Amino acid sequence: MTTSPATKLTSTAAWKDLTTQFELIGKKHLRDFFAEDASRAEKFSVEALGLLLDYSKNRIDSETMERLFALAETANLKQHIEAMFNGEKINTTEDRAVLHTALRAPQDAVVMVDGENVVPDVHAVLDKMTEFCNQVRSGAWKGQTGKSIRNVVNIGIGGSDLGPVMAYEALKHYSSRELTFRYVSNVDGTDFAEATIDLDPAETLFVVSSKTFTTLETMTNARTARQWLLAGLGGDSSAVAKHFVAVSTNAEKVKDFGIDTNNMFIFWDWVGGRYSMDSAIGLSTMLAIGPGHFRDLLAGFHEMDHHFRTTPFEQNLPVIMALLTVWYVNFFDAKTIAVLPYDQYLKRFPAYLQQLTMESNGKSTTLAGDRVSYDTSPIYWGEPGTNGQHSFYQLIHQGTHLIPCDFIAFANSLNPLGEHQDYLLANVIAQGEALAMGKTKEEVEAEGTNADLVPHRVFEGNRPSNTIMIDRLTPSILGKLIAMYEHNVFVQGVIWQLDSFDQWGVELGKVLAQKIIPELQSADAELAHDSSTNQLIKTYRKLKA
Numbered sequence: 001m002t003t004s005p006a007t008k009l010t011s012t013a014a015w016k017d018l019t020t021q022f023e024l025i026g027k028k029h030l031r032d033f034f035a036e037d038a039s040r041a042e043k044f045s046v047e048a049l050g051l052l053l054d055y056s057k058n059r060i061d062s063e064t065m066e067r068l069f070a071l072a073e074t075a076n077l078k079q080h081i082e083a084m085f086n087g088e089k090i091n092t093t094e095d096r097a098v099l100h101t102a103l104r105a106p107q108d109a110v111v112m113v114d115g116e117n118v119v120p121d122v123h124a125v126l127d128k129m130t131e132f133c134n135q136v137r138s139g140a141w142k143g144q145t146g147k148s149i150r151n152v153v154n155i156g157i158g159g160s161d162l163g164p165v166m167a168y169e170a171l172k173h174y175s176s177r178e179l180t181f182r183y184v185s186n187v188d189g190t191d192f193a194e195a196t197i198d199l200d201p202a203e204t205l206f207v208v209s210s211k212t213f214t215t216l217e218t219m220t221n222a223r224t225a226r227q228w229l230l231a232g233l234g235g236d237s238s239a240v241a242k243h244f245v246a247v248s249t250n251a252e253k254v255k256d257f258g259i260d261t262n263n264m265f266i267f268w269d270w271v272g273g274r275y276s277m278d279s280a281i282g283l284s285t286m287l288a289i290g291p292g293h294f295r296d297l298l299a300g301f302h303e304m305d306h307h308f309r310t311t312p313f314e315q316n317l318p319v320i321m322a323l324l325t326v327w328y329v330n331f332f333d334a335k336t337i338a339v340l341p342y343d344q345y346l347k348r349f350p351a352y353l354q355q356l357t358m359e360s361n362g363k364s365t366t367l368a369g370d371r372v373s374y375d376t377s378p379i380y381w382g383e384p385g386t387n388g389q390h391s392f393y394q395l396i397h398q399g400t401h402l403i404p405c406d407f408i409a410f411a412n413s414l415n416p417l418g419e420h421q422d423y424l425l426a427n428v429i430a431q432g433e434a435l436a437m438g439k440t441k442e443e444v445e446a447e448g449t450n451a452d453l454v455p456h457r458v459f460e461g462n463r464p465s466n467t468i469m470i471d472r473l474t475p476s477i478l479g480k481l482i483a484m485y486e487h488n489v490f491v492q493g494v495i496w497q498l499d500s501f502d503q504w505g506v507e508l509g510k511v512l513a514q515k516i517i518p519e520l521q522s523a524d525a526e527l528a529h530d531s532s533t534n535q536l537i538k539t540y541r542k543l544k545a
């Protein structure tokens with residue numbers, strides 16, 4: 001294929017041009033950029049698929065963008081995009097295709113993996129999910145005692161939890177209020193105990209979600225759930241079939257656990273965990289919002305996939321966002337990016353993005369196996385506005401770190417109340433303006449501020465942000481937003497020459513934990529760790545009741 005990594009990134013002409021560009025405009029103030037060009041906002045905005053991306057409050061000019069697009073060309077981005085969509089095994093360290101885009105492909109699409117079109121399989125699972133959800137939502141699916149299901153508990157972690165939780169919260173407005181949804185992820189027993197404390201086992205359905213069906217946390221919680229259920233229903237293990245379903249790629253392990261494979265919804269190894277919320281891992285989402293809304297969500301994803309694949313880079317939302325990130329990380333030395341949704345329903349969106357972005361590109365080895373000589377994924381974090389304004393925004397405005405921000409705002413609330421929405425939107429718009437323009441010493445002095453306070457009240461400004469403005473939050477819009485960040489992450493990974501789809505970095509801790517478990521459970525097993533680790537194990541043994 002044509003996608004083998006290019007020459008060392010920092011030796012390319014495109015990179016050198018960007019270095020020169022940074023020397024030219026890296027210190028130029030956004031106030032000056034705006035003052036010089038009345039059409040700046042228009043020039044640096046893209047409107048597509050119902051989203052306005054205003055990226056004019058970034059420290060760029062037309063030349064910068066041209067050079068960033070040239071960097072994308074140098075990286076063979078177009079070929080990489082085609083390789084992903086065509087099912088080439090671009091996850092080379094695991095020898096897998098990367099086809100979350102096939103999960104939302106229309107029925108008549110053809111996506112080949114190892115000589116087989118996977119789209120019919122995708123739609124067969126969607127149909128099976130639909131049928132099951134209709135049964136549960138209508139009350140036709142009965143539990144062991146003949147009662148309908150009123151509670152759904154998703155047990156999963158990482159990609160088998162963060163996507164479902166985020167989507168449930170984001171689309172709560174569209175969800176059935178007849179059903180209660182809970183999400184258990186942590187191996188800390190408190191998570192399970194609190195999630196089930198007020199639930200009746202006779203009315204509770206567990207969705208055990210795990211790509212591998214081997215994950216310690218999920219298997220431990222699933223076993224506890226089975227005990228809890230059987231204890232509550234008189235111990236007859238035939239109850240499991242009516243109260244447990246599984247979502248996994250691993251039918252054998254599901255069977256070993258005791259879940260009937262008829263009650264299993266499959267997906268495939270070409271779906272990464274953090275890219276799986278629109279696979280059968282979305283079963284709890286479909287149960288909450290219904291099959292129709294779930295299909296709208298998928299359609300939104302697909303529209304963004306199409307946009308990403310077919311739109312010239314200059315108008316391509318994920319490409320622009322990714323290149324701006326590269327610009328700040330590699331030339332301005334930005335370490336973090338804040339994602340700040342001004343919508344309470346998106347409160348788990350930043351947490352979801354943390355796995356998507358950092359598990360994908362938090363790496364320091366290139367596809368060729370070399371240590372990178374440049375920074376890779378920034379740290380993503382955030383909270384919904386306006387809450388964050390009253391805590392950490394101080395640092396974004398006046399701290400010593402440059403933190404590019406993504407503001408996400410909706411013109412129309414799903415819960416219109418008095419003047420709330422005007423206040424919310426005034427705030428998000430004001431934050432972008434304040435960060436960009438700041439407040440000069442002269443402006444502070446002109447307000448009659450005491451001289452000794454002036455330095456404290458100055459805002460340097462020149463702090464970059466994107467603002468994404470949308471009509472209202474719908475399932476389709478959520479799909480578009482998520483796909484936009486998925487592809488943004490993909491483009492970053494292509495530029496940095498990474499395998500964005502493996503996660504070897506999570507293995508070591510898991511292996512060591514397996515070794516430490518028996519050491520904690522034995523009073524006197526000999527310890528051969530470093531002295532700190534030994535001390536912690538001994539202290540735990542002493543304190544443990």
Ligand SMILES: O=P(O)(O)OC[C@H]1O[C@H](O)[C@H](O)[C@@H](O)[C@@H]1O
Nearest residue numbers: 158159160210211212215273506
């Ligand atoms: O879905 P599972 O196989 O249970 O995996 C759950 C999660 O655990 C792993 O440690 C990975 O880091 C994640 O990418 C994955 O989403």
